[in-house]
Amino acid sequence: MPALLSAILALSGPAQAGPDKAHRVQAVFLFNFAQFVDWPDSAFHGPKDPLVVGILGDDPFEDFLDEVVKGESVRDRPIVVKRFKRVEDIQECHVLFIGANEASLLDGRLGSLKERKILTVGESRDFLAQGGMIRFVEEDGKVRFKINLDAVQEADLSVSSKLLKVAQVTMTGRE
């Protein structure tokens, strides 16, 4: 049964230069989220402060995300990438990507990130149910994302209609 075998095998050999295709596409989506989401001024210390895209836990993007945001800015704020090992280490952050391994350990602490006006993005199964805001999924072999609008609005963030048009929107986090 070729599909069974293919379902557990990859096409590329062990050597892969950098992140796989899905994570490359996700990295560019994170860049788009930074552009199409509005943070209140209170999320920044000053008008020239950078917009921080953070990665919590395992980093599936490696250099790719840094390349994507290099030299870019949103409303005069430069975009920077920061990596955090633990939730406690997070200082100023606006978009936070939470790796699959971390999300299962977060449980309940996603709520505290909401208060700090951080747009949380993840991949794990229960991400939105746990209080996460955007979840990447794969459908028809393409990258899609689901937005929990309730969680986004509770954090005082507003999402541009451009993003809402292409997202799969859910109100309560139940998919």
Add this chain to the structure above:
Amino acid sequence: MAALLGSVARAAESDSLPTPAQLKGLSLEELMDVKVTLASRQAEELSRSASSIQVITRDEIRRAGIFTLPEALRLASNLQVARIDARDWAITARGQNASTANKLLVMIDGRSVYTPLYAGVFWDAQDVLIDNIDHIEVISGPAGALWGANAVNGVINIVTRPSEEMDGGYATAAAGTFMRDLEAVRAGGKFAQDLHVYAWSRRFRHYPSDLPDGSNAPDAWGLSQSGFRSDWTPNPRDRLTVIGSLYQGRASQPTTSQTQPSQVAVGQIDMDGENLEARWSQGNGEPAGIEIQAYFDRTARLIPSTFQEDLRTWDLEFQHRFPAGDRNAITWGAGYRLSQDDVTNSAVLQFRPAYRDLHDLNLFAQDQIEVWPDRVRFTLGARLQRTAYSGLETMPSARMAWTPDSRNTLWAAVSRAVRAPSRIDVDLYVPSQPQAGLPLSVEGGPDMGSEYLTAYEAGWRTRMGAMMSMALSSFYNRYTDLRILEAASDSVAVIANGADQDVYGLEADAGWQPTPWWQCRAGATWLKKDFRSQAGHAQIPVPGISGEDPDAQYSLRSSLDLRWGFTASVWLRYVSDLGSPAVPYYSAAGLGLGWAWRNLEVTLSGQDLSERRHQEFQDGSRTAMEIPSSASARVAARF
């Protein structure tokens, strides 16, 4: 915008990954349209799989100057691939290699290509147009729980490309000093909404190999094939595939004359066959899905005055996978195969009865349990098979994969695999020929039962940095009831189960891409065997009965993408000596230079350059044959 998307789309088809600039230039809608499945979900699954798997990609095959399927299999370092002569190969994994190696399951698009005559593969008749190959999946280790009896030491599945990728035409011609010439054409197109079809034809001729004194062995051969494939995809989740091909070939074979054993005479083998396969799969890329597959295969082989066989195989299989709760992914299925084997007996080689219907039924189930989601996964499976000769067999397997972080996977497995008897084990009858040095008649044993394997495996797969990855697999195989030849009386030798063997070893595979235009791959396997006869058998020693396996094999490949469409590749392999019958160690170096310009490709390659000629395998008492160093050139055009 269209041009940028086009380049990303081309990146989707080729093996290269899109750059930041390419993706940033896309609008949101275009970004949502980029296909990622084949590279991501399956890449994640590969890194978490609890077996020793290697995948030979289309790109690797292209760079290596390859014309036939067995040559492509050399690219998997977890396989033992020994070329016996111009036409015959001994291919297996993890030991017990023989020209009649019977512990490897080989499939082309899910259609089994091993013969129930001796449970091995006739490599001169089973081939594909190399450019039609999408990838080759090679698992070393038992996979009986999923694939049944014969998937003892490994499973190979050659997957051809889907029809929707093959619109347009393709033509290729090649010539060489060992492979003689190859011509092939292919054309494909869209025939209706969501229906694509392609058809191809290939003719291949090969020069003979060398005798040790440098003269030609009488083993030239040729094969002509034609085939087609169609795919209907009414929606992205469902697919109906129909594949068919037919072939005709002729080969010379050196035979040791009965009356004058020192003289090598030329015999001729004719082979032909056709096959047709249909497969309906529903729910691709989704957690739940169904697959139904049916195929018919006819293969015929004629060796004048010795052997003639016409084998028809009818196969029907069903498979269903579905999630159960949050943590379980269940797959189960059933299948039936009828092999109608019609042998025409001769004075020197007989099967009794000459005609036999072999029925094979199977039922299997597997549960993949996310014990700790995304970190620890258990896979439990078992297969029940009612084989043609040995009744009911059970093949259970338990596997575990632990992914402590995104770069590492540790896995371990325990499984039981079965090699069920084939016609040669039970129905064979070779009358004695005292004047030709065969004092006893050789018979298959009606009590001959299955050979069993209990395998313990463990492995580690890791990615170090963005550019380097490595996989290590270790195994400890305990075989029982292996096939031997024993004296049943003064005049009769019988095939029976009567030996045990422990085989243990290590497989290593590493890939390294120091720059985007330079990739390397290295592989090594080591193995040790301990063969023991069981008590109570008057075993007749036969050289190579425990398999002809090297203690160590090493391979190294390096490939560069140069300017102006050039690629340069070099490959090296070393195989240590074979014990009995003795074959010395050898090394083989190869070079390939490729040039691609618009829709034209030119490749020059040299094979086996480190020695003028070398022997890779000794098949019983047949004349020793050696593989000469060779060169070839190939041109291909797409339109």
